[in-house]
Amino acid sequence: MTDGPARAPAVRRHNLGLLLDALRGAPSSRASLATATGLTRGTVAVLLDPLVEAGVLAEGVPTRSGVGRPGRPLWFAATGPVVLGISVEVDGIDVRVSGLDGETVLRARRRRDHRRHPAADVFARAARVARELADRVGRPVAGAGLAVPGPVRGDGDDAVLLQAPNLPLLRGCRPARLTGPFGTAPPVVGNEASLGALAHLGEGPDFVYVSADVGIGGGIVLDGRVLPGSRGVAGEIGHVVVERDGRACGCGGSGCVEQYAGLPALLGDAGVAAVPELRAAARAGDPAVLGALGRAGSALGVALASVIHVVDVPAVVLGGRYAELGDWLVPAVRAEMRRRGLTAGPEVEVLASAHGRSAAAAGAARAALDRVLAEPDLLLAR
């Protein structure tokens, strides 16, 4: 409701969003929803009854609890609409189907090298895979989120993928037009790291997410929303400087964290070829590998100290391939940040992502869910 005049329906939409948001936590009766949201019991009934009618919400038997007439709990129906999270990656497609309560219903990963395929082909295929999965679930689709491997500007059908370092053929395309709509609306399109951040909202409404893949990406979540940036490239934490006259970087600068804590740098420093190997050596106690991990974590800690001084969030989540290396990186990052006046633990928490490589699809589903619950008409349109 940032722009444009408000009319009566906007009030309904707002209040319905409030109710669905409250319902996200646990099943509740109309009366408890009323006290939770500040609405009247009557209003709650008027707003939710159409959704019960439409099969979006299910109504349980009265649950006795203390004195008075017991309330009948409402929850998101197990046969009601779902949202899709779709992540288009260099080497495949990752899809997740979630219920409106956020629970994962089904997930799948299809491996395929996308580097030689044109944008229309890649996104059409992604959409097909996602729709097949939804068909298998047999529940209507209320919306979708689409994670893409590069910065995005604009929203919905007009969203354009500005560049894609690892998939040059996708550059400049409009992903939502290539997939078509899901339910009645185009998918929410976002950068994979930005959307990946959203998968970690359980950690709180404010945090920084840093994810390593080929480069270092990230997302900054403030008040439950990802910082978009005016050109769609916010959260490029890989190019935060840790040493002004340090190693040359592909961006043209020198001393960017990516050159110290990026996967290529880390693997090179450790003298191994791939992450699983690195993990195994670290677990075996290889001192050279442990040293490399400590140095990478320390560089990351320097960069994150800068970031946190700027955006002031109380938590850091390490994701992507970093998640697999959390046992060694997290302590190193913590130590460096503590050294820089940010008391890790009570003040700034540092932790490894529990999602790992599927964070983008999970976050895309979450973005779709947020959209649908904020725009509940999408649930009744079909």
Place this chain on the structure above:
Amino acid sequence: MTDGPARAPAVRRHNLGLLLDALRGAPSSRASLATATGLTRGTVAVLLDPLVEAGVLAEGVPTRSGVGRPGRPLWFAATGPVVLGISVEVDGIDVRVSGLDGETVLRARRRRDHRRHPAADVFARAARVARELADRVGRPVAGAGLAVPGPVRGDGDDAVLLQAPNLPLLRGCRPARLTGPFGTAPPVVGNEASLGALAHLGEGPDFVYVSADVGIGGGIVLDGRVLPGSRGVAGEIGHVVVERDGRACGCGGSGCVEQYAGLPALLGDAGVAAVPELRAAARAGDPAVLGALGRAGSALGVALASVIHVVDVPAVVLGGRYAELGDWLVPAVRAEMRRRGLTAGPEVEVLASAHGRSAAAAGAARAALDRVLAEPDLLLAR
């Protein structure tokens, strides 16, 4: 309208805010406001007539323009309510009185060393000075903004000044309770650098503001609002790292920009005692001083490159004492950012503040104005 249920009055408030916002630009007739906002002519009249009645808005004579009945322009009355911007600083109080159109009506600076005075005394005096100024203007006060020299957590009466490096006696106080309300509401309380940023909204809705005084402060403005931070200390750009093993900093870390581009570092490097002297020497072409300015600007550019990679804004404004040194700092900052892949000019603009030392009071007035226009009931309450 982030939280809580929406009722009919919220719609009115929203739409009235929309109208006043549209009116901020230039006088407009009811009909043109209607087309600008998407409301009906009738609705515009219903919403604005009480404000005309109350003397907040003034109505002009019909202005003939083309065919048809000419509209009667409305604007913020020159005798209507004003907002106050108050900045409490180490060495004095800066106050600005602004009309609802944002025009400055009156300003004043009272010098006084605050270091030995307790918080209650300092803020009571600031409030008295501000109220005196408002009395002299003879227009009612609709609201105020209060800039304080340290990080702030909370809002309104509950806002607490977490610390004040240069005025230790103010630490932990609740400024809004010490000044009392202005109009019917407590002042908007914010950090001087955060609010100072708001003074530069003319440059666009998204930018980074960096201000040097004793330390380096800053504010990040996104979509016209200052990033608050979860602990009230967002925008601490002074502690962005430029050289991980560089000079030790008071924050406990090492290599923070503040140690390279802060005023003490800059003056020490240049071998002069104060900013005016520095300016004079630079203007005279003193090579040592020019070198020091170049080095400081370059360090600042490194830090700002990091910041911009994180928050992705298209402009940087140098304020505080930096503003006076813009002629030499701006080119150095630009050069360093360009070197790091951020094309200064078209992509990221770098410029010096036109407000200089009065930015905090100006920004505080702007914050108050935004609050009042978003909550137009404040205009009718008195």
Place this chain on the structure above:
DNA sequence: TCGGTTAGTTCGGGAGACGAACAAACTCTA
């Protein structure tokens, strides 16, 4: 002087939330 056009006002209607009243369902107590 009379259409054409735009501005401002008035009035009926609709959307949506509130509050009070009421029926339903359960617990507790005498």
Place this chain on the structure above:
DNA sequence: TAGAGTTTGTTCGTCTCCCGAACTAACCGA
């Protein structure tokens, strides 16, 4: 076991606020 007390869900009248259409007012041009 009956009734009092309590809480839930529903219904209905009322209020606020907006829209759209109709009407009057004011100005231009032929």
